[in-house]
Amino acid sequence: MEKKSENSQKLIQAVIFGSVFGFLLQKGGVGKYHVLEGQLLFQDFTVVRVMLTAVLVGMIGIYFLHKKADIKMHIVPTKIGSNILGGLMFGSGFAFSGYCPGTGAVALGQGDVLATLCLVGLVVGSYIYAEASRYLKKTIDKWGAHGKLTLPALLHVKTGSVVAIFTVLLTGILVALAKIAP
Amino acid sequence: MKVTAFILSCAMLAVPVAAFAQSPDAVMTTGGTWSPYLVGALIGILSWCTFYFSEQKIGASSFYATVAGFIGKFIAPKHTMKLAYYEEKPPELNWEFVFVSATILGAVLAATTGGEFGLRGMPLMWTQRHGDESFVLYAAVSLLGGALMAFGARLAGGCTSGHGISGTLQLSVSSWITTVFIFVGGALFVRLLY
Numbered sequence: 546m547e548k549k550s551e552n553s554q555k556l557i558q559a560v561i562f563g564s565v566f567g568f569l570l571q572k573g574g575v576g577k578y579h580v581l582e583g584q585l586l587f588q589d590f591t592v593v594r595v596m597l598t599a600v601l602v603g604m605i606g607i608y609f610l611h612k613k614a615d616i617k618m619h620i621v622p623t624k625i626g627s628n629i630l631g632g633l634m635f636g637s638g639f640a641f642s643g644y645c646p647g648t649g650a651v652a653l654g655q656g657d658v659l660a661t662l663c664l665v666g667l668v669v670g671s672y673i674y675a676e677a678s679r680y681l682k683k684t685i686d687k688w689g690a691h692g693k694l695t696l697p698a699l700l701h702v703k704t705g706s707v708v709a710i711f712t713v714l715l716t717g718i719l720v721a722l723a724k725i726a727p
Numbered sequence: 728m729k730v731t732a733f734i735l736s737c738a739m740l741a742v743p744v745a746a747f748a749q750s751p752d753a754v755m756t757t758g759g760t761w762s763p764y765l766v767g768a769l770i771g772i773l774s775w776c777t778f779y780f781s782e783q784k785i786g787a788s789s790f791y792a793t794v795a796g797f798i799g800k801f802i803a804p805k806h807t808m809k810l811a812y813y814e815e816k817p818p819e820l821n822w823e824f825v826f827v828s829a830t831i832l833g834a835v836l837a838a839t840t841g842g843e844f845g846l847r848g849m850p851l852m853w854t855q856r857h858g859d860e861s862f863v864l865y866a867a868v869s870l871l872g873g874a875l876m877a878f879g880a881r882l883a884g885g886c887t888s889g890h891g892i893s894g895t896l897q898l899s900v901s902s903w904i905t906t907v908f909i910f911v912g913g914a915l916f917v918r919l920l921y
Contacts, residue, residue, distance in 0.1 A: 666873020
């Protein structure tokens with residue numbers, strides 16, 4: 546019973562956090578087709594600005610929350626073959642449809658009803674993956690599988706040092722981008 | 728202790744805010760659109776909240792796999808539940824399913840308050856390049872694009888949200904590899920359309 550109420554509490558949080566996420570993405574303009582395709586064409590850097598700022602702020606907060614409040618991390622295992630091929634496939638689909646899974650939902654919400662086509666494609670593609678999942682787990686998923694790997698572990702450097710370097714690096718990229726592509 | 732940590736993290740927000748305070752477009756907004764830095768920073772803070780309160784990372788793509796699983800369970804329950812992916816992640820009303828459903832709702836609210844809500848057909852950028860009679864092509868590339876994205880996201884273990892934001896901010900190697908290749912793939916294949 547306690548477990549159930551905790552579960553429903555988390556689902557209520559999901560409603561709130563999800564609404565905020567959709568609200569922010571829409572306000573940021575990243576639910577717009579021309580903004581997303583514009584990023585892939587290097588004509589509009591809104592998407593990269595939103596993402597890098599989110600990573601910068603998120604990284605610093607999560608680092609301290611993990612260190613001081615011991616929050617749980619959610620690292621996806623590294624499978625070099627699947628990460629590269631999956632990333633390329635995703636990128637091609639992103640370019641073809643003009644949306645990604647989150648921004649496609651946002652596009653629908655702001656009234657771009659034809660984004661539904663992309664969303665239907667996402668559902669179909671998910672099922673096709675599920676059909677192939679047993680085979681893929683035995684083959685490509687095994688190529689370059691390293692488990693839950695982080696950059697600090699890979700480089701044998703303290704997490705705090707990597708966070709510090711990335712803070713400077715990401716801020717530098719954002720400042721440089723603001724100068725090159727205002 | 729938890730509260731102290733949270734306040735400390737909030738204080739760290741001063742770093743990017745200070746860095747962009749000089750830039751005029753950091754604070755200004757045009758029309759219904761907010762500054763990308765403001766939106767990015769708020770998404771970063773939102774990620775603290777999902778990690779801290781819900782023990783979840785922000786992600787979107789698994790929503791579609793859950794929907795596909797619901798449909799599969801309805802049409803061919805035995806077959807669907809025997810697939811390796813659904814054995815591991817049975818389709819159910821989970822956190823990410825609710826999260827993405829609410830994302831649509833949040834976008835409705837944002838678009839309405841920003842005066843950007845309106846029922847639209849094919850994007851202007853598309854019709855300017857491919858003409859007004861290009862619906863069949865648009866539908867085909869949208870469906871194909873969606874399918875490729877979902878397959879790629881499941882293979883890689885996430886999308887532009889799960890890997891691109893939530894994974895990279897945890898300094899996950901898989902997320903940095905996937906995110907780089909998402910943009911490499913996107914930049915290459917967009918040339919087929921534009």
